[in-house]
Amino acid sequence: MSNDWEKLAGETGEAVTSNRIKRMFKLGSMGARVAASSMASKIGSILPGDAEQREDNLKRSNIKNAGRVVEVLSDLKGASMKVGQMLSADPELLPPEFADVMSSLQKDATPMTYTTVKAQIERALDRPIETIFSYFDPDPVGSASIGQVHRAVLESGEEVAVKVQYPGVADSLESDLKSLKTMLIYGRAFVDRKRLDELFAEIERMLLEEANYEIEAETLGRFHETLKDHQGLRAPKPYPKWCRKQVLVMEYVHGTKLDDALEALEDGPRRQRLLERWMTAYYWMFHELFELHADPHPGNFLLEEDDTLVMLDFGSVKKYDPAFPDCFLEVVDSTWQNDPVRTIAAYERLGFGAKDGDLSKIDPELMQQYQELIVAPFMRNEPFEFGGWEPAKETKRFMLRHPSFMKLVPPPEAIAYLRVLSGIKGLLGKMDAKVNAYTMVHDLIERRGLLTPDP
Structure with missing residues (x-):
C-alpha cells in the first residue's frame, strides 16, 4: 500500500508541550515578566515628564508584552491559547496596541509536527495510518487552539478533512486554567477580576465540550441532517467510523x-x-x-x-x-x-x-x-x-x-x-x-x- 506522503512529510511544525509542570513553568515565567513590565510601565506613565513620550513608551511596552504572551500561548495551545483568543476578541479587556498583536492568535496557530499527528491518529484509531487513508497531507490546512486539520483521502475513496487534537489538551485543561487565572489575577496586567471570572467560566464550559471530538461528531451529524433542506447554508458530513475523542473525520469542503x-x-x-x-x-x-x-x-x-x-x-x-x-x-x-x-x-x-x-x-x-x-x-x-x-x-x-x-x-x-x-x-x-x-x-x-x- 502506498504511503508516499510520509516521504514528503519532513519535520515542519512544533512539538506541543503536554507535561503539566513544564506548562505551568512557562505560564508562570511569562506571567511574571508581563506583570513586572506592566507595573514598570504604569509607574513610568505617572512620573513627571513629556506626556506624549510617556504615552509612546506605554504603547511600546504593551506591544512588547503582547509579543511575549503570543509566543508562549501559541506554543502551549489548548486552554492557554483559547484564553488569548477570547481576550483579543474583547476590545474592552485590552489596550488597542495589545489587542492588535494578540489578534494573531485568532489566525492559524503554529502546527504540530507530522510525527505527532501520526502518533495521535494511530493511538486514537489503534491501527497504522496507511490502513485508513490512501493519502494524507502532512501539512495542515489550518491549525487552531486545540487541534489542527489535514486534508486526506480515505481508503474507500472519499476526500476528507481530519481534525487532530494536540496531545495533552484534555489532561492539561484544569491546570492550564488555574495557572492562567492565578497569573492574570496576580499580575492584573490587562483584565479585572469580575470580567475574568465570567471569562474563565465560559472557557471551561467550552473547552470541556471542544476537547471531546466524539461529541462534536454527533453534533455535526445532527446539523448536517437539519441543514439538508436549508437553502444557502449547510454543514459537512461526518464519518463516525473514524471519529474518536482526539480525532474527527468529516467531508472535505472546497471553499x-x-x-x-x-x-x-x-x-x-x-x-x-x-x-x-x-x-x-x-x-x-x-x-x-x-x-x-x-x-x-x-x-x-x-x-x-x-x-x-x-x-x-x-x-x-x-x-x-x-x-x-x-x-x-x-x-x-x-x-x-x-x-x-x-x-x-x-x-x-x-x-x-x-x-x-x-x-x-x-x-x-x-x-x-x-x-x-x-x-x-x-x-x-x-x-x-x-x-x-x-x-x-x-x-x-x-x-x-x-x-x-x-x-x-x-x-x-x-x-x-x-x-x-x-x-x-x-x-x-x-x-x-x-x-x-x-x-x-x-x-x-x-x-x-x-x-x-x-x-
Whole structure:
C-alpha cells in the first residue's frame, strides 16, 4: 500500500508541550515578566515628564508584552491559547496596541509536527495510518487552539478533512486554567477580576465540550441532517467510523474562509447578501432551532462557489429552553413599545442581576435610555451603519453615570449568546456594513408570535 506522503512529510511544525509542570513553568515565567513590565510601565506613565513620550513608551511596552504572551500561548495551545483568543476578541479587556498583536492568535496557530499527528491518529484509531487513508497531507490546512486539520483521502475513496487534537489538551485543561487565572489575577496586567471570572467560566464550559471530538461528531451529524433542506447554508458530513475523542473525520469542503471572501468583495449586493445570510443563520439557530453555534468567528464558515455558507467547528454548541431566547426577543419588543418596566421584568426572568438578583433599584426611564444604546441596530426600519457603532464604550460611560446598572450582570447561560452577538457586531463593524437589522428581528418576533399588536 502506498504511503508516499510520509516521504514528503519532513519535520515542519512544533512539538506541543503536554507535561503539566513544564506548562505551568512557562505560564508562570511569562506571567511574571508581563506583570513586572506592566507595573514598570504604569509607574513610568505617572512620573513627571513629556506626556506624549510617556504615552509612546506605554504603547511600546504593551506591544512588547503582547509579543511575549503570543509566543508562549501559541506554543502551549489548548486552554492557554483559547484564553488569548477570547481576550483579543474583547476590545474592552485590552489596550488597542495589545489587542492588535494578540489578534494573531485568532489566525492559524503554529502546527504540530507530522510525527505527532501520526502518533495521535494511530493511538486514537489503534491501527497504522496507511490502513485508513490512501493519502494524507502532512501539512495542515489550518491549525487552531486545540487541534489542527489535514486534508486526506480515505481508503474507500472519499476526500476528507481530519481534525487532530494536540496531545495533552484534555489532561492539561484544569491546570492550564488555574495557572492562567492565578497569573492574570496576580499580575492584573490587562483584565479585572469580575470580567475574568465570567471569562474563565465560559472557557471551561467550552473547552470541556471542544476537547471531546466524539461529541462534536454527533453534533455535526445532527446539523448536517437539519441543514439538508436549508437553502444557502449547510454543514459537512461526518464519518463516525473514524471519529474518536482526539480525532474527527468529516467531508472535505472546497471553499474560501468567509472573512477572506468578504474582504475580496467590493461593497455591493453580493457582499450584503452574504453578511445578511450569516447573521440570519445565527438568529435562526438561537431563536428557532434553540441551539447556538457559540464560536462566531467568520473563519469557521467557508464560502463555496455557489455562495453556499458551510458551517465548521461544532465543538461548542449550546442548547436552550425556548423560553430563554424568546425572553431576549421580548426585551427588544418592550423597548420598541417604550415599556421599560416590562424590559426589567424580562431581564429578571432571564436571570440578569448581581448576586441578589434584585433589579428594583434601576430607574425605568434610565432603562429605556440604556436599551436604546444596546439595541440601536433594531430601533429603526432602515439600514444601520455598524462601522461607527461602539456599544461597549457607550454602555461603560452610561454605567459610570448610573452605577445601579452595574447590577445588570448576565447569567452564565447568556454568556455564549452575548459572545455571539459581540462576534457578529465585530465582523459587521470591520466590513463597515449597513444592514437593516430591524426587519430581520421584527419578522423573527412576529413568526414566534411575540410581537405586541399595534394599538
